[in-house]
Amino acid sequence: MIHLLPLPGSPRYTPEQGMAAVIRRATDEARILVESGFDALIIENHGDIPFLKPDDIGPETPAAMAVAAAEVARAVEVPLGVNCLANAVDRSFAVAAAAGARFVRSNQWVNAYVANEGLVEGRAGLMLRYRRAIGADHVAVWADVQVKLGAHAITADRSLAEQARDAAWFDADALIVTGARLGDAPKAADLRAIRAATDLPLVAGSGVRVDNLADIVPYADGAVVGSSIKAGGVWHGPIDRDACERLCAARDALE
Numbered sequence: 001m002i003h004l005l006p007l008p009g010s011p012r013y014t015p016e017q018g019m020a021a022v023i024r025r026a027t028d029e030a031r032i033l034v035e036s037g038f039d040a041l042i043i044e045n046h047g048d049i050p051f052l053k054p055d056d057i058g059p060e061t062p063a064a065m066a067v068a069a070a071e072v073a074r075a076v077e078v079p080l081g082v083n084c085l086a087n088a089v090d091r092s093f094a095v096a097a098a099a100g101a102r103f104v105r106s107n108q109w110v111n112a113y114v115a116n117e118g119l120v121e122g123r124a125g126l127m128l129r130y131r132r133a134i135g136a137d138h139v140a141v142w143a144d145v146q147v148k149l150g151a152h153a154i155t156a157d158r159s160l161a162e163q164a165r166d167a168a169w170f171d172a173d174a175l176i177v178t179g180a181r182l183g184d185a186p187k188a189a190d191l192r193a194i195r196a197a198t199d200l201p202l203v204a205g206s207g208v209r210v211d212n213l214a215d216i217v218p219y220a221d222g223a224v225v226g227s228s229i230k231a232g233g234v235w236h237g238p239i240d241r242d243a244c245e246r247l248c249a250a251r252d253a254l255e
Helices: 020-034 061-077 087-101 124-132 160-169 189-195 242-253
Strands: 039-045 080-083 103-106 112-115 118-120 140-144 174-177 202-204
Touching: 020 039, 020 061, 020 080, 020 242, 039 061, 061 080, 080 087, 087 103, 087 124, 124 242, 140 160, 160 189, 174 189
Parallel strands: 039 080, 080 103, 103 140, 140 174, 174 202
Antiparallel strands: 112 118
């Protein structure tokens, strides 16, 4: 993960530092990650707390993300993904198309859940039509199944496997499973359930660390890593090169 510093328009943005600071941090961290052995990067506007629902996000956010993503793409040569929070998949597609990213993350692709932002609905049909309209069919969708930081009572009568099949039915290209909160690892039972439900690639989306990597690898094709490679394990802190290298070394030892 590359957690961008707060962007223009968000409450924590610092105009005196401007986009130059955002870009500098993003490109510096991208280089550290690639030099440490990471295979791909995801850019996310995680500094824009509190997050907005998709229709409330202004044009300044994807504009800033596209600038940052393009600079990262120039700095390193690995596949790049985009996640415009909260669940603004059309904005993510727009950023990806502008910056040459290869995939987007959708925290709710189908069905719905209650997030900190309120009711968040899956809008796969609209998003795929938008992707087609801007000529971005080459940009893949990585879809969360019961994403962290949310209440999923709305879908309590549908098993995790059923929800995974729903996402696959609505043309997701990969599935992501997380723990309940930031830094929480997904349950082994959840990984197994989603793995058995579809043939799509499965990605562990939170809580992946050196000490539990061996438990996750048998079920997952990849992992999105954030908090465990930050200084002090704090998601909004700077990336720790030593932590990055330790995690990649642990991965390589399992191959």
